[in-house]
Amino acid sequence: MKKRLFTVLFALLTVGMCNRLCAQTWDFTKRFSDETSIESVKAEIVRLDGILEKIAEGRAAYDKLTSLVIECDTLVTTKPCEELSKALTTVKLLIANASTATVNDFAAAYATLKSARNVAIVRNQKWEDWSWNSSRVTIDGNQWYLDTTNKLAALYSCSATEANIPETITYNGEEYIVVATKRGNRVFSTSVTSVNLPQTLRYIDSGSFNSCSSLKSLSIPDNVYYVGEWALGSCEKLSNIQLPDSLTTIGNYAFAYCYALDSLVIPANVTSVGSDLFYNNSNLKYLYSKATTAPVCSGSFN
Secondary structure (H helix, E strand, O other): OHHHHHHHHHHHHOOHHHHHHHHHHHHHHHHOOOOOOHHHHHHHHHHHHHHHHHHHHHHHHHHHHHHHHHHHHHHHHHOOOHHHHHHHHHHHHHHHOHHHOOHHHHHHHHHHHHHHHHHHHHOOOOHHHOOOOOOEEEEOOEEEEEEOOOOEEEEEEEOOOEEEOOOEEEEOOEEEEEEEEOOOOOOEOOOOOEEEOOOOOOEEOOOOOOOOOOOOEEEOOOOOOEEOOOOOOOOOOOOEEEOOOOOOEEOOOOOOOOOOOOEEEEOOOOOEEOOOOOOOOOOOOEEEEOOOOOOEEOOOOO
């Protein structure tokens, strides 16, 4: 039993990253004598095994993070992205001070860097770059179209009343980045009250939020370049819409029948708007465009 104990101690001492965790074990050898009970030795082995497990978790998290850093270092040279560069700098500083970091620190850094990496991959992609499969798949109750060539996903249907759309989904062991809603009709339930969209989203298809009559506020992520016709039409209670600076195109009737909407800011990069954007919006009082050149309107501007 004591041989097993000192084997555990030796293992602790041979792990370079775990000096801080191992320090607490040094007084152990002082406290145990030949008369120590077997039960006490067993208890101490369990405690030290727990430390070893934490060390293994930390090492795995560290290795996972450093592997992602290597990938992102290559990616940032081919697809320059300010957010990815900033995330890389922060993560590399954490790695340089790994001896004082925790498993949670590594996990949080991985999540942040992974998100920046996903956004960098899809930042300049557009609808015409994608090749959607003709059939849909269902994952966690939501229906999706997949682009298996580019490993991308488009949301077709979500019935949740509080919708949290992820940046990535996994299908058959492969990861797909979520870049679009795709239906040409309503994607979300008419009873949806809140929607959290991923930063990787690029394209909001026609009618995606049409008749979501319980939705009061929507923030569109700063990577979306296209909002289709009737995308938010007939959202009667929608009073707050945040449009991103990345937006360039807004389709016909995009905000029609949004009775609660009294103001809207059109971002500077919008170059094309459809007809009748605000059809029958009798409460709209304030409309401001940041564009220095007026967007081209395809029809009447109501």
